[in-house]
Amino acid sequence: LYYPLLFIQIPLRIMAFAWTSGTVADYVRRGKWDQMRTTPNGAELTLRARWISLFYRWRGLFGVIILMRLLLIGLMLYDLTAFQGCYLDLLTVRITPEVAPVVSIVLLSFLMTASLILPFTGTGVDAALGLVVSAVTRGRTAMTLIQAFYVIVRVGLIVLLLAAASDFQN
Numbered sequence: 001l002y003y004p005l006l007f008i009q010i011p012l013r014i015m016a017f018a019w020t021s022g023t024v025a026d027y028v029r030r031g032k033w034d035q036m037r038t039t040p041n042g043a044e045l046t047l048r049a050r051w052i053s054l055f056y057r058w059r060g061l062f063g064v065i066i067l068m069r070l071l072l073i074g075l076m077l078y079d080l081t082a083f084q085g086c087y088l089d090l091l092t093v094r095i096t097p098e099v100a101p102v103v104s105i106v107l108l109s110f111l112m113t114a115s116l117i118l119p120f121t122g123t124g125v126d127a128a129l130g131l132v133v134s135a136v137t138r139g140r141t142a143m144t145l146i147q148a149f150y151v152i153v154r155v156g157l158i159v160l161l162l163a164a165a166s167d168f169q170n
Contacts, residue, residue: 006162013122014126016054016126017130017150027046051128054127062123
């Protein structure tokens with residue numbers, strides 16, 4: 001489930017950046033940006049509404065991602081019952097300084113919680129980055145180049161990290 005989940009999340013994060021990076025240009029093209037900018041907190045509220053609407057619009061995809069992550073957590077908990085319930089002790093055998101079993105359980109619960117929050121925070125950061133680019137950049141050509149650069153860097157970083165993780169695992 002790990003790689004299908006990864007291939008669902010990569011386009012989600014790229015789409016979040018691309019969808020929010022054209023916000024200001026979209027309002028300028030429709031002739032509403034000056035009106036939003038001159039009202040008290042108008043630009044701020046417009047950008048926040050665009051950021052929040054991303055989560056509402058793609059709630060189904062977020063639901064699928066969370067369900068898949070919950071399944072992975074369930075499978076991880078099932079794996080912990082291996083070796084007559086001593087699998088967690090075997091995982092923490094070579095940790096220096098030595099970790100008590102209670103601490104390892106707490107750390108494992110933190111890991112599970114982080115795995116459920118990560119899709120929301122990562123996508124939110126990408127959407128916020130898109131909003132910053134939208135507010136700073138003028139012109140369609142510059143926006144397209146920035147989006148292309150972002151996609152290349154994002155995919156390259158993911159491929160690099162996957163290669164490093166597979167080397168580390170072996």
